[in-house]
Amino acid sequence: MRGVKLVLAIGQVAVVVGAIALWQWLSDAKVINTYLLGQPNLIARQLHGWFTTGTLWTDVGATLLVLVVGYTAGLTLGAVLGAALGLSPFIRAVLEPFVVFFNGMPRLLLYPLLLVVIGIGTPARIVLVVAAVFVIVAVSIAAGLSEIPIDLLHNMLLAGASKLDLARHVYLPSLTIWILSTARTTIGIALSATLLGEFVGATKGIGYQAVQGQANLDVNQIWAAITLVVAVALVFYVIVGSVERRATKWLPTR
């Protein structure tokens, strides 16, 4: 099985390298329309150009600022709302229709409104990311918390546990699990919101570069921006994944 895995991994790398090489070769041979499809050496040149002029860090930095601040704020807000919904049947009963509506609607569409109300700039983008993320987190945490077996709580109360004990040993661990499990699924949404925010009314950021590529009809520039997005997404998934593994080390493996 180990040998199979290695062969697969080598094959996968080979396919990627081969595909890029083929793309380049077809571009050089003028078989494909490079105006529409772009070509690898020009994408690399674009990335290198951004790197040497330093705009690479400006753009990635701008994107990361919105992403990190919005995502963190969204997770926090979602955790608070989710805990309230999950722990108080009354609050849940009152807010349920609002949560269901907000959860069902496409929240990225709020951006045009935010642009007008808050104004063009980083704050509108951050609010968009928060709006995109927090309700998903809240719903997931609320559902998770409300599934804590009632017998467990009753047993602990019978055994003399105080409210603080319940909070520390039942609610907090449960909350942590649900926050972490939604943290990974919401990265993609947070990143989507960030990029959409940069498409309109931005002067820097990865999304801004992609839209510039569209305006200049320069496909290579769009591909370069996509490459950067892949890199950012990858780093984010690795970080959140490792946090998740560390924090849930105590869980019994299933």
Place this chain on the structure above:
Amino acid sequence: MGATTVLVEKIEPEFDQPQRNVRPGVLVWTIRVGLVMLLFGGWQIAAGSSQAIEIVISRPSAVGTTLAREFGSGGAWWGALAITLRESALGFVLGLASAVALLVLTAPLWWVARFIGPFVAAANALPIVIMAPLFIVWFGISLQSKVYFVAVAIFFILYYGLFTGIRSIDPGLVDNARVLGARRLQLVRQIYAPAALTWTIAGLRLSSAWSLLAAVVAEYLGSNAGIGYEIATAQQNLEVSVVIAGILAVATVAVILDRALIRLEQRFSRWRVF
């Protein structure tokens, strides 16, 4: 430790299931209505307090007037909504068909499935919004660019869902069927196809939400028709009431669709064995 096992047993808890024991009483309804009135009342009063504020946040009555005008006789938004829904429906069908086709081609050969697994996972993790500029360059601001963008946006969601769904089928079930003499076609008909159907339905909510969103986002970024185009135009003209009305219209459609699919999902999960 036993307790924590119980806590993580169910991966995807459902918020949408109605709560047992708790039926919304008079107090709950009073607070709900109160909150809505507070929101709209506060909004109307804030808008009335100064011209400068009204320009930025509009007022509920203006939004209502816009909705009545655009959806009334001679209004343009039924047509705009129809265009948007057509784009997302066509894109959805295209995306679903491609996902099923690829699955049928790859799933029977386990090494092919394992080979492309990481690529699909990576593509599924990529925020698809970043592809929108590429599609506009490739296909212009036409209907095509939206349909293809929607198809790509949901393709990976559906393929990934179906892929993991098929792989989660109990191998014992397949082995038993084989022992009983089931042929390949019978396996497909009796086991794989029903499993794929349940997983399609399970993924339907997510993918239909994305297909609507992708269509509107693509319209917003570059088009000459559809509800996303109406919102983009209104935003450029700083007509806040129209922007809000447009968002409300799309949100209403999305929520209705979502609720309908939850019903469908619940009906199907009744006999779900996979």
